[in-house]
Amino acid sequence: MTMAYEQIAVSREGAVEWITLNRPDRLNALTATMSGEIEAAFGAAGGDQQVRCIVLTGEGRGFCAGQDLTEFEAAYRAGDRPDIAEHLRNSYHRMIPVLVRTPKPVIAAINGVAAGAGLSLALACDLRVASEEARFTQAFVKIGLIPDSGGSYLLPRAVGYPKALELSISGDLIDAKTALEIGLVSRVVPAVSFRDDVSALANKLAAMPTLAIAATKSLLQGSLARTLDEALEEEATAQAAMGQTHDHVEGVNAFAEKREPRFEGR
Numbered sequence: 001m002t003m004a005y006e007q008i009a010v011s012r013e014g015a016v017e018w019i020t021l022n023r024p025d026r027l028n029a030l031t032a033t034m035s036g037e038i039e040a041a042f043g044a045a046g047g048d049q050q051v052r053c054i055v056l057t058g059e060g061r062g063f064c065a066g067q068d069l070t071e072f073e074a075a076y077r078a079g080d081r082p083d084i085a086e087h088l089r090n091s092y093h094r095m096i097p098v099l100v101r102t103p104k105p106v107i108a109a110i111n112g113v114a115a116g117a118g119l120s121l122a123l124a125c126d127l128r129v130a131s132e133e134a135r136f137t138q139a140f141v142k143i144g145l146i147p148d149s150g151g152s153y154l155l156p157r158a159v160g161y162p163k164a165l166e167l168s169i170s171g172d173l174i175d176a177k178t179a180l181e182i183g184l185v186s187r188v189v190p191a192v193s194f195r196d197d198v199s200a201l202a203n204k205l206a207a208m209p210t211l212a213i214a215a216t217k218s219l220l221q222g223s224l225a226r227t228l229d230e231a232l233e234e235e236a237t238a239q240a241a242m243g244q245t246h247d248h249v250e251g252v253n254a255f256a257e258k259r260e261p262r263f264e265g266r
């Protein structure tokens with residue numbers, strides 16, 4: 001069944017699901033509607049056997065400018081002080097974990113600026129590929145806020161504490177080259193070939209053993225909270241499950257027969 005969305009667009013290319021934030025005139029700033037739609041689209045793609053890689057990108061010249069500040073503005077002008085914690089729990093706290101835990105490889109295809117919760121959204125993905133036109137800012141501090149939407153948790157894990165703190169307390173806008181140097185993104189590609197380059201990577205990941213990728217994500221995400229002994233035991237449990245998959249048998253057979261494996265994600 002095809003879901004109808006207002007503020008995102010979803011399309012399928014082979015085994016790759018493209019989820020595109022679609023408010024280009026606001027640089028794809030996040031509203032409650034958009035957060036709910038992202039959560040729903042990732043939930044659907046994560047549970048769909050036919051989807052073996054997900055790409056998250058933005059329409060127009062922005063990736064995502066974070067929280068739509070006009071939502072604050074309207075309330076503040078009316079003299080209200082909305083409960084931000086309540087808003088966070090009802091939107092980002094539902095959306096971000098779905099991205100992080102989706103059992104498919106997820107690429108953030110960062111076509112333009114990623115700010116505030118928009119940067120958190122990129123950080124919640126597994127791989128970050130930036131167009132040379134992308135820019136990044138932990139914009140929260142510029143409006144007197146702290147990094148939310150997982151930004152205080154995900155950014156230090158991506159770039160280490162010192163850089164994460166520097167970016168978070170300065171709000172500096174950095175370019176794609178700098179983002180690559182500090183490990184915030186894993187590759188930068190030319191704007192002209194951006195879509196093709198992302199597509200090639202997504203198709204490559206979609207042809208991999210999808211169940212092994214899901215288990216690898218889960219192991220690595222939990223690794224910082226485990227002892228070595230616990231990690232070894234988790235590996236044994238996961239490997240036992242992988243040993244039962246079609247893709248494991250196919251990989252071993254392909255090696256013996258000196259041919260490329262044909263993984264099916266099962």
Ligand code: T3D
Pocket residue numbers: 025026027029065066067068069070084087088113115116117118137139140142143145148149173
């Ligand atoms: O309750 C809660 O949810 C709290 C949680 C907060 C989470 C957060 O994400 S806090 C951080 C929110 N985001 C920001 O503070 C970023 C604000 N935007 C900017 O700083 C700049 O727009 C950018 C650095 C992202 C890009 O700059 P630039 O020069 O490329 O574009 P621009 O001209 O500023 O923006 C283009 C349009 O998008 C413009 O509209 P206009 O003038 O053409 O009608 C601008 O107002 C609009 N826009 C950009 N960001 C937002 C936005 N509209 C609403 N909300 C935005 N966040």
